[in-house]
Amino acid sequence: MTNGASKMAAASAGCGWSVLKWATGTNFAIQLAGFSIANWFKTEKFFDLTGAMTNIVVPSMCFFMGRNNRSSRLLVCKIQYACVVLWAARLGSFLFYRVMKDDGDRRFDKIKKSTASFFAAWMVQGVWVSLISLPTCCMFLMQKNIPVRPAPAHILGWSMFAVGFLLEAVADQQKLSFNSNKENEKEFMRSGLWSLSRHPNYLGEVILWWGLYLSAVASTRCRFYRSSMLISPLFVTYLLGVFSLNMLERSSEKKYGSHPDYQSYKDTTRKLIPFLY
Incomplete structure (x- = not known):
């Protein structure tokens, strides 16, 4: 140079x-x-x-x-x-x-x-x-x-963003509609996406930020920037998938722990990722 x-x-x-x-x-x-x-x-x-x-x-x-x-x-x-x-x-x-x-x-x-x-x-x-x-x-x-046209990694990243965005938006709307019904005041959300994960909105958020990370790193060959950028999705994963999730779990246990079906729901529905975690 x-x-x-x-x-x-x-x-x-x-x-x-x-x-x-x-x-x-x-x-x-x-x-x-x-x-x-x-x-x-x-x-x-x-x-x-x-x-x-x-x-x-x-x-x-x-x-x-x-x-x-x-x-x-x-x-x-x-x-x-x-x-x-x-x-x-x-x-x-x-x-x-x-x-x-x-x-x-x-x-x-x-x-x-x-x-x-x-x-x-x-x-x-x-x-x-x-x-x-x-x-x-x-x-x-x-x-x-940076490429003029999107590379396959860009497409994959934005596809992950789209999946995460829709997952979060639909889960939020389902929970909002559920809570708006006064008959559900003492009930807990367990239908729709919430039957697959106890926190599907958090799952969507984690997925979309990993997608945006992937599309961002696809635009640079610099290892320093790629490794520096990694703090973003790791931070979101910890904040939502561990810290905030555990806080909500404790709150739900306190509120619904005596509910006859809540423990069964916990046993059959994963906290974040269906069938895994």
């Missing part, structure tokens, strides 16, 4: 890191602003909505600002960007509707009473946004020879 080419590559990488830093800073600035307002009014009603907004803002900055907007002109980047925006818009609007419908989120009943705990929740959300958007941002900012 000539000195000129080396300087251009270094300048390009530096530009990418600069945009990523700005996007990360913007993310946490929005979280801080959201916390300040939410803490003043002691409300959590727009917590998830802020998360969805920053999940659009961060990749958008990388998409439109990276490499003199080169990413915004490439088909593979356009599809990846559309996937992220579609997911964030769908989940954000769903969660906002649900929290307004329920007039709150019981997860925050104790948390919002403590300024420190409430602040920590918003900052954790900022970390979550930064980590899950990392592969997509790297795809927009740091690739050298």
Whole structure:
């Protein structure tokens, strides 16, 4: 590589890191602003909505600002960007509707009473946004020879995203419809997708982020970026498939443990992956 080419590559990488830093800073600035307002009014009603907004803002900055907007002109980047925006818009609007419908989120009943705990929740959300958007941002900012046309790995990744997205959306809607029926107030969800997995919405989320990781790594040959990007799907898998899932399992056991059919449901239906886990 000539000195000129080396300087251009270094300048390009530096530009990418600069945009990523700005996007990360913007993310946490929005979280801080959201916390300040939410803490003043002691409300959590727009917590998830802020998360969805920053999940659009961060990749958008990388998409439109990276490499003199080169990413915004490439088909593979356009599809990846559309996937992220579609997911964030769908989940954000769903969660906002649900929290307004329920007039709150019981997860925050104790948390919002403590300024420190409430602040920590918003900052954790900022970390979550930064980590899950990392592969997509790297795809927009740091690739050298991204293909003009999608490669088989891109197609596979986006197919996984589509499966995960539909799984999550359908599971959310089934649970929302179930909970909207007052006759089910003391019952637990065990029909539809929930008959195959006790947390099919979480399964869909895990699948779609592994899909977006796969389509992102298909756009670079750099082992450093590929290994760095891996933190995103691993983080989502642990957060949803272990940490949050176990919290919900304990909550369900406390609420439905005495239900005559709940233990049978647990014995015949896997926590996350049908027939496996």
